[in-house]
Amino acid sequence: MLMSTVAPMAYGFVPNEASTTDETKQMIVETVTKAETQIKPKTLTTQERVEEYFKDVPIMIDVARCESQFRQYNSNGTVLRGIANSQDVGVMQINEKYHATTALKLGLDIYSLEGNLDYGRYLYETQGTRPWVYSSPCWSKTREVVIR
Numbered sequence: 001m002l003m004s005t006v007a008p009m010a011y012g013f014v015p016n017e018a019s020t021t022d023e024t025k026q027m028i029v030e031t032v033t034k035a036e037t038q039i040k041p042k043t044l045t046t047q048e049r050v051e052e053y054f055k056d057v058p059i060m061i062d063v064a065r066c067e068s069q070f071r072q073y074n075s076n077g078t079v080l081r082g083i084a085n086s087q088d089v090g091v092m093q094i095n096e097k098y099h100a101t102t103a104l105k106l107g108l109d110i111y112s113l114e115g116n117l118d119y120g121r122y123l124y125e126t127q128g129t130r131p132w133v134y135s136s137p138c139w140s141k142t143r144e145v146v147i148r
Helices: 006-010 022-039 046-053 058-068 096-105 113-127 130-139
Strands: none
Touching: 046 058, 046 113, 058 113, 058 130, 096 113, 113 130
16 A cells, blocks of 8 residues: 555654554554544435424424425436426425415525425424425324414
8 A cells, every 4th residue: 555645744744664664554544544534524415404404393304204205306416396296396395386486585495405495494484384284194193283
């Protein structure tokens, strides 16, 4: 295995290739690997992001699971659209016909995960779970339901 002297220097030591023992080399590799692991931010899945975003409103986690199986995008990168209604978009299945104008006025992009979640929260705070009534047979059995 070739050792770069640049990376070890960044961590405070410079090995002499001729006098470096295998144990020291292993320590260098472990130190660099550990440092690189700590630098890389963990990428959250869509499900983890939904769970974190709605940790204070658990019913909305269930709504997202039932509506989209925690998907904002299809495997080809296009925004997820509803099967029963193609105007329902994203993880919270926000209906374009009824909500696109309001979302734009609020500065939210329902086609992005963040905007879809934000608009889902807005709907929940203003209407409770009523906007997702058609999927309630799936999510209403798991938690207390708030209908405003």
